[in-house]
Amino acid sequence: MSAPLLEARALTMRFGGVTALDALDLVVNEHEILGLLGPNGSGKTTFFNVVTGLYAATSGQVLLDGKLLTRQSPQAVYRAGVTRTFQRSRLSLPLTVFDNVAIGQTQHLNQGLIFNLLQRKALRAQFEQTVEQVHALLQTFSSSMAAKMWQPAGSLSMIDRRRVEVCRALISNPRLVLLDEPSAGMTHDETRELMDDILKVRAQLSPFTVVIIEHEMGVIQRITQRCVVLNYGKKIAEGSFDEITRDPEVQVAYLGQEVAA
Ligand SMILES: Nc1ncnc2c1ncn2[C@@H]1O[C@H](COP(=O)(O)OP(=O)(O)OP(=O)(O)O)[C@@H](O)[C@H]1O
Ligand SMILES: [Mg+2]
Structure with missing residues (x-):
């Protein structure tokens, strides 16, 4: 075994x-x-x-x-x-669906001010890649989820908020x-x-x-x-x-x- x-x-x-x-x-x-x-x-x-x-x-x-x-x-x-969802929702309601899903994924972008200033092009490419990944994951749930990517999480129904939480747990594979x-x-x-x-x-x-x-x-x-x-x-x-x-x-x-x- x-x-x-x-x-x-x-x-x-x-x-x-x-x-x-x-x-x-x-x-x-x-x-x-x-x-x-x-x-x-x-x-x-x-x-x-x-x-x-x-x-x-x-x-x-x-x-x-x-x-x-x-x-x-x-x-x-x-x-x-290892990722998780929480018993009580931890979404940031004023932020967009994208922000809520990408929160874990973008941790590695925080590489210091000098790096960020010098590497703006690289950062832009990383950001665009993250947008694509989040969109693809939302699309796996449904095209209506993907269409809500730039809406504030607070505007979503309860079930869609749960979907966002699950996506956040899944975005890092x-x-x-x-x-x-x-x-x-x-x-x-x-x-x-x-x-x-x-x-x-x-x-x-x-x-x-x-x-x-x-x-x-x-x-x-x-x-x-x-x-x-x-x-x-x-x-x-x-x-x-x-x-x-x-x-x-x-x-x-x-x-x-x-x-x-
Ligand atoms: N941070 C904490 N400080 C003090 N006690 C805690 C803490 N977290 C959990 N407990 C206690 O540990 C025990 C187990 O709690 P836990 O939240 O793990 O239960 P649970 O099985 O998830 O229950 P539920 O089904 O109600 O969510 C309980 O007696 C709880 O009061
Ligand atoms: Mg519990």
């Missing part, structure tokens, strides 16, 4: 008295779509925050392709090919994309549409690996190959959607919460 793309080993994250991740062992295989489930407060977002370098783990390790990712800066994790509740705030139909879009884009681009946190179980059932369930920062089950929903420990953890679609 090939080595996993991402591996967490005994990953622990404490916030004062709260243990958000408790010696978590978790493997993400290359090219799979993995569902990360668990009741509210079970540590799902914390896992993303630790993997992407926003939080420094209390102990344990995260490996990408066997190389240590723990204690790297968010920029280094991004350069290593990542190997691993972490999606934190992409359906939050959307209707059933919009959620279905967005998931279809993500699958379509994934089929057209290189088949990047996805970890998706999602409370809407219909989505998880439809798009994931495998699921991991957390409770109090510990892994309590893993397997196919059908397997984990039959698991008695999962049913107890979700007691009072809806686990079936």
Whole structure:
């Protein structure tokens, strides 16, 4: 069997008295779509925050392709090919769709004033290339998205804003994309549409690996190959959607919460 793309080993994250991740062992295989489930407060977002370098783990390790990712800066994790969307939207609403998507991509343009003054032609070429890349990615979603490239993100509907967030996570051609509740705030139909879009884009681009946190179980059932369930920062089950929903420990953890679609 090939080595996993991402591996967490005994990953622990404490916030004062709260243990958000408790010696978590978790493997993400290359090219799979993995569902990360668990009741509210079970540590799902914390896992993303630790993997992407926003939080420094209390102990344990995260490996990408066997190389240590723990204690790297968010920029280094991004350069290593791991991107994400956030549970709460992080779009800059007054900025254009282009600006919001290109934000990650243009980080490398910041090479100092002297360089910028001397290399204006090179910068112009880089900018034009970025415009082309962003346009092509938006076009992969739909021509109507591409037509909105110079509109402020704030003028877009909720579902289009989500598409912009997903594009921002995809513009750097990542190997691993972490999606934190992409359906939050959307209707059933919009959620279905967005998931279809993500699958379509994934089929057209290189088949990047996805970890998706999602409370809407219909989505998880439809798009994931495998699921991991957390409770109090510990892994309590893993397997196919059908397997984990039959698991008695999962049913107890979700007691009072809806686990079936
Ligand atoms: N920055 C922080 N400071 C203090 N406590 C935190 C912080 N981030 C998370 N926690 C705590 O860690 C635990 C796990 O939170 P986390 O946000 O990872 O849960 P979650 O599974 O994403 O929940 P939800 O489904 O509600 O988004 C919770 O008890 C939360 O209060
Ligand atoms: Mg969360």
